[in-house]
Amino acid sequence: MTSDQRLQAARAFWLDEQAADDQIQAVMLISQRKKFRPKTVRSLDTDRKARHLAGLASMPDALAGRALILYHMAEQRPMMAAFLDALGVKHEDGVIEDEAVKPDPSKIAAAAAHIAAQYPAENVSLYLSTLLCQDPETWGGLAEVPQLHGNPTPITNP
Numbered sequence: 151m152t153s154d155q156r157l158q159a160a161r162a163f164w165l166d167e168q169a170a171d172d173q174i175q176a177v178m179l180i181s182q183r184k185k186f187r188p189k190t191v192r193s194l195d196t197d198r199k200a201r202h203l204a205g206l207a208s209m210p211d212a213l214a215g216r217a218l219i220l221y222h223m224a225e226q227r228p229m230m231a232a233f234l235d236a237l238g239v240k241h242e243d244g245v246i247e248d249e250a251v252k253p254d255p256s257k258i259a260a261a262a263a264h265i266a267a268q269y270p271a272e273n274v275s276l277y278l279s280t281l282l283c284q285d286p287e288t289w290g291g292l293a294e295v296p297q298l299h300g301n302p303t304p305i306t307n308p
Contacts (some may be wrong), residue, residue, distance in 0.1 A: 152272055153204070157281040159221035160200035173218050176203055179213070218280045226277060229269045233277070236261035251288065266297040275300040 151159070163169060163176070180202045181188045191199065203209075203217075222230060223245075230244030237257050240247045253261075266274045278298045281289040292298055 151276060152168065155221065155272065157200055157274060158206040158225050159217040160203040161196065162220040162224035163203065163217040164196045164199050166220050169216060169220065172213055175213055179206065179209060215284065222277060222280060226273060228275060229265055229273060232268060233261050233265045236264040253288070255291045257297050262295040262297040271300045
């Protein structure tokens, strides 16, 4: 993730009203790593908490996963919707409607190329990586697309 993406993800995390349990875990983590009292961290404004969270070198997978999901929901819905449209997957504003969705493997590369042509490579790569990490069974076909690694177009050998 770029530093800007980390900060946006951390801000989305602190602004989500339904992430209270994860926010408590983040307060404790920041308190331990920065040698602050938990009360001090809780009293910080959203931007300062976001900077502290984004500045952590590592965090538990569940916390990082939650922050990534909230980042995409807050900042990347148009890209998510464009990708799902290109796949022909039903969604509402980028959120998949059917939990048991199985994308057509023959459409995955074209859908990735479609969003890579419209959005910054680092955003596309992060989104595709997040899908793959969150559900490798459903999104395993993404492992082969060059956009996963920040390459906007396939690399061919002469």
